[in-house]
Amino acid sequence: MTNETTRDGAKDAATQSAVETAYHHIRHLILTGEMRSGDKLLENQLAAAIGVSRTPIREALNRLNAEGLVVLERYRRGIVADFSLDDAVEIFRLRAILEGHATSRAASRISEADLQRLQDLERLMETQFEELGWNEHLEGFDKLNAEFHAVIAAAAESPRLEKILASSLELPASIFNRYSEPVEVRTRRTHAQHREILSALKARNPEWAQAAMNAHLFSLLPTASGSLAHEDGAK
Amino acid sequence: MTNETTRDGAKDAATQSAVETAYHHIRHLILTGEMRSGDKLLENQLAAAIGVSRTPIREALNRLNAEGLVVLERYRRGIVADFSLDDAVEIFRLRAILEGHATSRAASRISEADLQRLQDLERLMETQFEELGWNEHLEGFDKLNAEFHAVIAAAAESPRLEKILASSLELPASIFNRYSEPVEVRTRRTHAQHREILSALKARNPEWAQAAMNAHLFSLLPTASGSLAHEDGAK
């Protein structure tokens, strides 16, 4: 899965539309921190880089704007959105409220197959963490972690809730790391919390599940002190 | 329904972009029930009707799709989204959670000017209700009511929360009426509830404000019995 020349950022399904290609490509640039807050998003430049015309680029930028990752104003250059500490806190508060609710619902609805999937995902995250250090570990972790949360969101069987969680409350990893505790501290606790959430879901105990998810998310609430260990390499 | 040649649906600000025009026009068609669930949204037809090219129509449809009012699939005609009873319930549940949270935050943040504005809005709704019956009353009421809730959402000072409430949890009035109690019953209670919310905000009591807003929204939770009085005129 870790091939190097996937020139369309994300999933490589048979024939992807141009706007999907553009959307995933640009979103990837932002979420991975390849483009940072304030960077200019020029339609022509992106079109050339991605190899489609401006039309799908514009659609993709509009979607990202609706999701809050890009700031667009009429006749003004689009820029990558800036996330202050307050923004990060706001996002995590809302995630806690909504994902807590989702987890509560999931507790009485989730299938055995999805429970198994969650267990597999968590086991994968933990073994990868043991084998590689947290350095190499990171990209893989983010993907698995995202799926862990996505499975729970889907199990809540509330399509609008799922959509909001997937598209309106994202925070670029680079920003999150800036405001969060050092990765290795955070990650160890995350594993324990994930296991607790899983236990609560298996017990089909909505209140416990909700509380465990809330604890998980509130423990990640960004702080002013931020990360003390991890400073991004480039200037 | 009153005037006949308002060719741009909503607000008529100085120079509106073509996509704004298209967006408000189509959104208005859906929310007022002029276009109903399942109706086809043909790009050419809308373009001709609104007087712009397909490009801004497509942008508008994409926005409405993201908001859940329109269903788009690749290479498939867009249609006005269908709202089942379950959808309506889901929307009100999520509104209750999020708008309750917003009201709680608003209680400790809202300005005196906004409190006054809320009082004025509520007084307007009530006097209009006395003067006109609930028949004529309706269009005006929806606008004032929407602003009442919007003022509170804004006072929460959580831009993402405000955006979600404004754009992801809408229900066309025609659908709401189908699943809700008769209008005159509902409206009388709404006035009392609005006054209670206002009192709680004035008292700057977050818990009370949140509970009052929750009571308001849960009292509107759509039911299978639905409206017994109001059946739409046309076949």
Added chain:
DNA sequence: TGAGGAATTTTTGTATACCTTTTTTCGAGA
């Protein structure tokens, strides 16, 4: 040398043209 501002360039907004896919039409064969 620096500030103001007009001309140029760049960039975004919209319209149109063209291509691909879907939908419909309509005719052949059972």
Added chain:
DNA sequence: TCTCGAAAAAAGGTATACAAAAATTCCTCA
């Protein structure tokens, strides 16, 4: 007459062309 399927029509997806606005350049004048 019904069904299947190919041809035609219609509709959406993308590229390009042109218009409007903003950003930049560069000249003028203090």
